[in-house]
Amino acid sequence: MMPTEHSQYHSPVADPGHVVKSSPVMIDGVALNGPTLDVSAAEGFIQQSMAIIMEDAVRKATNVREKVCEWRSPEQLKELLDLELKDGGEAQSKILQRCRDAIRYSVKTTHPRFFNQLYAGMEPYSMVGSFIIEAIKPSLYTYEVAPVFTLMEEAVLKKMMEFLGWEEGGDGIFNPGGSVSNMYAMNVARFHHCPDIKELGLSAVPRLVMFTSQECHYSISKAAAFLGIGTKNVYVVPSDKRGKMIPAALEEQIKKAKNEGAEPFMVNATAGTTVLGAFDPIEEIADICEKYNLWLHVDACWGGAALLSKKHRHLLKGIHRANSVAWNPHKMLMACLQCCAFMVRDKTGLLQRCHSARASYLFQQDKFYDVSYDTGDKSIQCSRKPDAFKFWLMWKALGTSELERRVDRAFAMARYLAQEIKKREGFRLLMEPEYANVCFWYIPPSLRNMPESPEFWQKLHTVGPAVKERMMKKGSMMVSYQPHGDKVNFFRMIIISPQASREDMDFVLDEIDRLGQDL
C-alpha cells in the first residue's frame, strides 16, 4: 500500500487540550494515548471541498448555460467512477477529484431547466440550514440532544397548522417523505378506529377498508401493503375528467364496503395529484366522512403550498376539517430535500399513544427538564433528522410574503406555458392547468395530418420517450413524460423555482420542437 496524504490524520497527535500522560497505554496492541484524528488537519480538506462545492455544485450547477445533466450509461459511469472499495485509502487530492466527478455526473436538480420532478431549484437559506445540520449531526429524539431543533420543529408545525386553519392547533412530526407521512396517517387513523390493534394486530379485527381516488399517489397503495391492511382493501374511487374524486362515487364505495361486512375507517383526499395537479373536493368529502364517522386524511404533499397564497388557497377549501394532513415544504416551497410534515388535529396525544414504545434508555422520566419536549416517542424512527430547521431558516429569511409571491408566480408561470402551448402548432394541452402541472403532447410534423386513429395514438406514445432520450443526451433540460389512464405518453412540466422565467418556458417548447422535428 502506498503512503497517502491522509495518513497524517491518523497518528497520535499532541493536542494542548488533552493532557497527554507520559506512559503510553497499550491495550490489545492498540496505543490509546491522544486522539488519532487530527481535526485541524482535516479542516484543510473540508475547506478545499467547500471551494469545490461552491464552484461546481452551487455556481456551475445553477448556471443556465451549463448542462442539466451529463448523461452516461450505467456501464460507462461505472468505468468512470471506479466504484470498488479497497483495503488501502486514497490521497486527499484523489478524494477531491472524486467529489468533482460525483458532482459532474450527477443531475443538477437545482438547474433552472430541471422540471422533471415535483421539486426543483436552489434555495440558499435552506441549503445553509442543511449544511449546519450535516456539520453538527443532531438527532431529534430528545431535547437533551437536540434542544434548538426540537423547538424549531414545534414552531414550524404551529405555523403550518395556522395555514391549515386549525385554530386550536394540533400535533405533528417531520419525517422522511410524503410516503411515510401517509403511512403515519393510516396508522393513526386505524389506532383511532380501534386502539387494540396496536397490541393485538389486524388478525384480531374485522377487515378494515380505506378509500382514495384513482389519481392518488402510489404511496397509499404501498402504505396499505406495509401496514398489513392489504392493497385490495384500498377501495379506489373514480375521479372526474380533471382528476378530482367524485364524492357520490366515494359514498357508493363506502356503502359497498359496509354491505360486504368490512369496516371503513379512513378516506384519503389528495390536494394536488402527482400527474395532473388535481384537487379533490375536500369540503364535500369531509361531509361524507362526518356522516360515516371516517378519519379524513388530506395528502397535500404537493398542493399544500397553495395555502400560502390568498389568491389560490380556495383549492384546499375544507382542509380545516381534516383529521390529518401531509404537506411537503420540499416541493413548491423549495426547502431542501427532505422536508415533510405530518400533522394531526388531535390534541390528546394520539400521535404519541399510537407510536410510543417508552424505551427506558432514551426517554427516562427522571430527567431534570420537562420531558414533554422529548418528542421522539411520537415517531416510528429512532434517530431522526431535524428537517424543520431547513424550512424555519428560509421562512425567517424570506417571510411569509415572499413565500406567497413564489407560489403565485408558479401558478402564473403554468398559465403562461399553457397559453403558449395553445398558440403553437404541434402542441396540444391535455387540460387547462389548475395548479403548477402543465400536461401536453408534442405532435411531430409527421403525425400532424394523420387522423386520430389507434395508429396515431400508438405513434404519439413513442414521442415522449424519444424526445426525453435526446434532451438527456444533450443535457439541455429535463422534463418528465408518462402515460396516464387511457392517455398515451405526454409531457408534464412543473415550474417551481424563481430561477426559471418566461424565457425558459419558451425555451422548453422550442427545444421539444427542435428535438422532435424528425420523429
Added chain:
Amino acid sequence: MMPTEHSQYHSPVADPGHVVKSSPVMIDGVALNGPTLDVSAAEGFIQQSMAIIMEDAVRKATNVREKVCEWRSPEQLKELLDLELKDGGEAQSKILQRCRDAIRYSVKTTHPRFFNQLYAGMEPYSMVGSFIIEAIKPSLYTYEVAPVFTLMEEAVLKKMMEFLGWEEGGDGIFNPGGSVSNMYAMNVARFHHCPDIKELGLSAVPRLVMFTSQECHYSISKAAAFLGIGTKNVYVVPSDKRGKMIPAALEEQIKKAKNEGAEPFMVNATAGTTVLGAFDPIEEIADICEKYNLWLHVDACWGGAALLSKKHRHLLKGIHRANSVAWNPHKMLMACLQCCAFMVRDKTGLLQRCHSARASYLFQQDKFYDVSYDTGDKSIQCSRKPDAFKFWLMWKALGTSELERRVDRAFAMARYLAQEIKKREGFRLLMEPEYANVCFWYIPPSLRNMPESPEFWQKLHTVGPAVKERMMKKGSMMVSYQPHGDKVNFFRMIIISPQASREDMDFVLDEIDRLGQDL
C-alpha cells in the same frame, strides 16, 4: 415592513444566459420575464455561511476545550431564539446570526467528549459527502435523476454483503434509520411467509408471531405495531446475564406459539444490544430457524461494525446464514447521520416484489436505458436520500484497513475504561464489556459504606440523573444513564471516535467523581 438586504435577490435580473424578450409578460399581475432569484448574489450569503460553519460547527464544535453543550431550558431557549415566523423576511446579517445561534445552543455531537448515543465524532470525508448531497439535492428513485448515487449504493451494498459472508451476494436498500430497516425485515419476512398478505392484508390470515430477545431494540415493538402484527405477537425470549438470547428459550417460545395455533414467521437476533452491547448467538439461533423454517433477521445496526475487525468479527459468527440484516454505518463507522443499510440474502427480487407499486409516472418501462437501475420501487419511500455516498466517500479515503483500525481501537478503549473503573474507588462495573458499551455505577462517598439494602439501591438510582444534570449544565461532557431490567440507573459509556483518547476516559471518571462527590 422594513426594506431588507435580501430583497436584492427577488427582483428580475438580467442573466446573459436567458435571452430576455423586450415585452414584459404579465399573468395574474405577476411579471414573468427573467428569474427572480439572483443566484450569484445568493452565493455571497452561502460563502459567508460556510465560513461560520467552518469556524463554529467544525473547529469550535470539535475542540476539546470548548463545551459539549450550552444548556438552556426550553423556556430560556425559546426566548433566545425568537422562533416565530412572520410576514416579513429578515436581513442576511440577521440570518447569519441565527445560524451562529443555532450552532451555539445545539449539542456538539462531534465533540470528543460526547458519549451520549451510539454515534459520535467528526468524520471529514463523510461530512463533505453530505454537503455535496445537500447542494445538489438528488433523490434516489431512478437512475435518470441519480445516476452516480444509484451506482454507489450498489457498490457499497455489495461490499457490505461481502463482510456478511454472503458469497452469492443479495439485495438491499439504504433507508432512514435502523428502526425502518427492522420494519423492512418484518415486511419482507411476512411477504416471504405468505405473499398474499400484500394484497389481502393480515385480517385474511392466521395470527403471525415473531420472536426477539428481551434486550432487543424498541424499534421491534414499534415495527410490530406499525405493520399491523401487534406488539403482543412479538414473543419475548429471555436473555442470559450478559444480555444474550437463550436459544433453548427461543425454541420454547416457538413451540408455545405453535401450540396456540399461531403462525411463527420470523426471529430477530440482535448483534450489539443498545444498552449492554450484547451479541445474540447467531449460529445457534440460525439452527433453530432452519428447523422451524423461520426467517432469520439480524439487527446488527450497532454491532455490524465488528465485522470489519478480523479480531472481533467472531461475535457475529453465523451472520452469513441470516436471511436479512440491518447495519448502520452511521454508528461506530462514523458515516454522517443517517446512513443505514437493510440487506436481504434473496436474489430473486423479493425486496422489489414485496414493496413495488409500479407507479407509471416514475418507473416508465419504455425508457432508453436499462430500467433495472431504477431502484426506487424496492423502497417504501418515494424521495430517498443517497446516504450510501457518505459512506462510499469515506471508505475510499480511509480504506478498509483504517476502518478496521478504528473498530479495534474502540474495543481497546472500552477495555481500558473497564480496567480503570475496576481500579477506582466508588466505581463499579456492571459486567466486562464485550463490545464498546461500558456500563457502570458511580457510588458517591455517602453511599460507599452502606449495606446494599433496598434503600441503598433507591439512593443509587438518583445518582445518574443528578450527575447528568450537572455535567450538562457545566457542558463538560455528555454520558447517558438509564435503568435496565432490575438494575437501577447506571452510566453507559460509548467510545467510538478517533478524536477521543485514553486521556478522555480518565477525564470522564474524574469528572463524574467531581460532580457526584457530595451526592
